[in-house]
Amino acid sequence: MVLVLLSNLRRMSLSMAFISITLFPPRVARSRMVKTTLGYGVPATEMGSLFLEQPTFGLTIFLFTIASMVLSMSFKVMLFGASDSYSADEKMQVTVSLNHFGKGLVERMPRCRFGFIHVVNNDYNHWFLYAIGGTSHPTIISQGNRYSAPGTFAAKEVTCRGLLKPAQWKNWNWVSQGDHFENGAFFTPSGSPSASKQFGADKMMPFKPGQMVPELTKYAGPLSCRIGRPC
Template sequence: MSTKLNLVFLVAFALVIPTLLADIGLFDEVWKKRAEEARQVALDAFTPDPEEVTENFNAQVTKVIEGTNTTRRHLKKYKGKCLATNPIDRCWRCKKNWANNRKQLAKCVLGFGKKTTGGAAGRIYVVTDASDKNVENPRPGTLRHAVIQKEPLWIIFARSMVIRLSKELLVASHKTIDGRGANVHVSFGAGITLQFVQNVIITNLHIHDIVATDGGTIRDSVNHIGFRTTADGDGISVFGSSNIWLDHLSMSNCQDGLIDVIQGSTGITISNSHFTHHNDVMLFGASDSFQGDSIMQVTVAFNHFGKGLVQRMPRCRWGFVHVVNNDYTHWLMYAIGGSSHPTIISQGNRFIAPPNPAAKEVTKRDYASEAEWKKWTWRSEGDLMMNGAFFVQSGNSRGRRPRGKSNMIKAKPGSFVRRLTRFSGTLECVPKKPC
């Protein structure tokens, strides 16, 4: 069959089955091989004892909080000396030489994404060109050219810029996209896709107004151009990928979700981010029928779920999700939901319910009778409930605790959350000064 006929067949295939957006491995041998490799990496990243990870995380928070002043002044914008109010930030933020030692950040991740080092083993790549005109042969100096390289890279930006992606940005393994020191917006175009990859850090980016974009042929590595179906408008899509850390992002107003973690992804930490003005915020787990998401393990920590949010903070299926020390100040329908018996451990969050009397419940369970969902392990420990908020717990209160560790270390209570999340979202970092 000629190349032209091949292309016609693929276009027709995409039109008939648009849901194959990400499952390109069905008809591309390169992606099929990547999918097989990604599944093995995911199994290696999976933690058999997930509550050991939650214990370690909580212990690190306790070290930072104990013995310190917990007072928080009511300031829209903090102008005082550097304060690192949670253990991830304390690892790097208040060091004047952060810009000369950017890779220190790779030692700071906690939670299920704790093995993520991104591009720490590689050289610095400086993005100098905000354009995205040629997705088949990206211009050197562009973000698209940087993320498809074979070797590990720590990607930074020469200046502040707005990057309007013409097609979804396919990021290769072992990359860090580091927006510190610049005001970088990925907006008004396609979003970022992490598909069948491992070991990626994305930090300090504004990601907003992402829209659905047509598919076509897109270069996804230096030696492969593949056909893609329509991208549906996610801010960040994590598909079949492992050891991923998303930190200090400001995200809003994407056509589909802000962050999706699906198709057997695991070893994920989402931290220190600020989410606003969106309906379906986070989706963890592709579908009720995909049991491959049973290995999914995600930490959601120190984030602020702010103005204009509706639901899915997150919505979970199958896996194990640790939701810890986040500030939920806005939702219209519910905050945390799910189906297909996920395990959700909510610790030390602050939930401020909306005025609507019908939306006070933090939780929402779908597609299961009460007799069924009562078996799911959904726990609330130390959460601060305000304005009538309430969390409906289920499952064995001691379910899935590690043997011999009945005295689990608790997260700091929700009353500490305003301090822990004080600097959520992108940071205005200046070289030679604490961030």
């Protein structure tokens, strides 16, 4: 089993396909990022200058958390799950937390197939089509995020379930709790409102109200650290 956290990165074009995901303390994660590889031979940079640009598709990881990143200028940002036919991804567990989704992002923040996705205390400052999407009945728990919709009327909805009809996704567990919506943004829920309790809410990352997200994410991105000195 591979346990990985991506933390405090700034990236311009991140497109990833994951199998599954979990949580590492930031200090442990940063040390383990050194000399690891992403995708097909795309190296993580040395500690102190963690930038991730133009990685290739093909990254396969079992447990994963994406935290404290600044993301911008990308069409398809994150994809979790190999395909709509690969049901083994039911075991996937993903946490996306404390990230800043900035200018130039279009969709998939993330897009999910199967699995359990916890989206917590992120700052969604821009999207062109949608922010969070999915097919193949993933469970998506959105807690304490700030969603600021674009000016385009057709793109106010945070969520996207492709071209499926409501009868096909009405039982999927997509829940919004403590989120803050701006500029007409809205989240379309489905399934059980108490889905987070069904999946062990006591073991999930705790969240703060969405109004606090700007303060919570102000240190997202690369840290200004030097070897031998406190960050």
